[in-house]
Amino acid sequence: MDISKKLKFYQSTKTKAPESAIPASLKVLQSHFNGEVVSEQAPYLKIVRAYPLDYPPSVQLNLLTKGILSTSIPLDKCLFFDLETTGLSGGTGTFPFLIGIGYFAESSFKVEQFFLPDFGREYYLFRYLDEILPQFDYLVSYNGKSFDLPLLKSRFILNRVQSDWERMMHIDLLHISRRIWKDSFENITLGSIEENLLNRQRPDDIPGALIPQAYFTYLRTGVVHDVIRIIEHNYLDIISMADLILILAKIEENPAELNDPSALIRLARLAYEQDSALYFDKVWDYFEGHHQAIPSQLLCWRSLKAKRENDWDRACTLWEELLNTQEYFYFAIEELAKYYEHKQNDFLTAQKYTQRGLKALKLVEELNPYHPDLSLMNALEKRMLRLSKKTKNINC
Numbered sequence: 001m002d003i004s005k006k007l008k009f010y011q012s013t014k015t016k017a018p019e020s021a022i023p024a025s026l027k028v029l030q031s032h033f034n035g036e037v038v039s040e041q042a043p044y045l046k047i048v049r050a051y052p053l054d055y056p057p058s059v060q061l062n063l064l065t066k067g068i069l070s071t072s073i074p075l076d077k078c079l080f081f082d083l084e085t086t087g088l089s090g091g092t093g094t095f096p097f098l099i100g101i102g103y104f105a106e107s108s109f110k111v112e113q114f115f116l117p118d119f120g121r122e123y124y125l126f127r128y129l130d131e132i133l134p135q136f137d138y139l140v141s142y143n144g145k146s147f148d149l150p151l152l153k154s155r156f157i158l159n160r161v162q163s164d165w166e167r168m169m170h171i172d173l174l175h176i177s178r179r180i181w182k183d184s185f186e187n188i189t190l191g192s193i194e195e196n197l198l199n200r201q202r203p204d205d206i207p208g209a210l211i212p213q214a215y216f217t218y219l220r221t222g223v224v225h226d227v228i229r230i231i232e233h234n235y236l237d238i239i240s241m242a243d244l245i246l247i248l249a250k251i252e253e254n255p256a257e258l259n260d261p262s263a264l265i266r267l268a269r270l271a272y273e274q275d276s277a278l279y280f281d282k283v284w285d286y287f288e289g290h291h292q293a294i295p296s297q298l299l300c301w302r303s304l305k306a307k308r309e310n311d312w313d314r315a316c317t318l319w320e321e322l323l324n325t326q327e328y329f330y331f332a333i334e335e336l337a338k339y340y341e342h343k344q345n346d347f348l349t350a351q352k353y354t355q356r357g358l359k360a361l362k363l364v365e366e367l368n369p370y371h372p373d374l375s376l377m378n379a380l381e382k383r384m385l386r387l388s389k390k391t392k393n394i395n396c
Contacts, residue, residue, distance in 0.1 A: 059249035333357035
């Protein structure tokens with residue numbers, strides 16, 4: 001489309017184009033997906049599908065979002081979205097040629113996809129999207145915060161379509177997933193989530209890195225084979241997000257849904273950081289109920305929780321247990337020394353623990369003078385000096 005035709009397109013009112021203006025390749029895609037060609041001056045393809053999915057009226061993600069979403073989220077107010085673009089680096093020159101949206105409605109999850117078969121066809125599509133955005137209060141994406149949403153905002157501005165994006169709360173499921181499964185999966189891509197959690201395989205999927213070139217090839221040749229794969233790729237991304245948010249809601253309610261020790265440890269840390277004693281106890285009960293040794297990380301956080309609550313007997317018991325671990329030995333030494341020095345005024349016992357820590361560090365220094373634990377040496381030596389003065393004062 002040359003410049004004069006583009007200007008005419010943007011300045012025109014919404015008018016139908018003759019059937020002859022619809023590219024043959026777009027007709028093939030229309031037939032394949034049983035879609036609708038929105039025949040304005042520059043026609044594009046609209047595909048609507050319903051994905052059967054049972055869902056509750058609302059979900060809670062308070063803990064998993066670290067309190068950012070502290071109230072329940074009505075699912076019928078969530079708009080899921082995903083883009084396929086001509087580049088992966090962003091910027092105003094990147095063109096979103098396929099925009100997919102999804103929403104819960106009528107006992108299913110509905111997906112609408114909009115395929116733009118050439119450049120210069122965004123304006124009326126954006127007008128349509130702008131009309132439906134006020135129906136929703138939440139945007140849901142997977143890694144959309146860093147790429148999809150900024151790009152979409154830029155393209156709206158370039159097309160002189162104003163939309164109140166800032167009104168909507170953005171839920172990026174990547175960040176929540178990373179908090180849970182960072183130590184469980186090789187990576188936290190949506191494909192990895194599908195494989196490990198949703199048991200969903202994509203035998204004929206097109207890799208995301210190949211999508212831009214596949215679109216350019218389509219523009220040059222009109223061959224739709226890879227475009228069909230791209231549309232299916234986008235569709236699966238969107239329904240996977242819908243499945244994932246329901247899984248996350250179940251995990252928020254009950255961590256035992258995971259049955260994944262590494263992920264449970266990360267959840268326990270979230271619970272400790274958010275001061276959610278009930279949720280922390282649920283993780284603890286999972287390990288005890290499955291007759292598994294309580295991980296040392298949980299012992300550490302439980303001890304700090306007991307310290308915060310002035311439950312010193314339990315805290316000391318846990319610190320004594322942590323003395324048998326390599327990872328938290330010096331943490332336990334320091335906590336016990338501080339307890340006996342400042343809470344019990346038992347300087348001799350505090351000296352005993354401090355001396356034990358220094359003795360262990362001396363051995364570490366002999367084996368490896370560059371060991372990171374040696375950074376504790378100075379603090380323990382200062383504590384030992386202070387305790388020595390206190391015990392002398394008592395003896396005097």
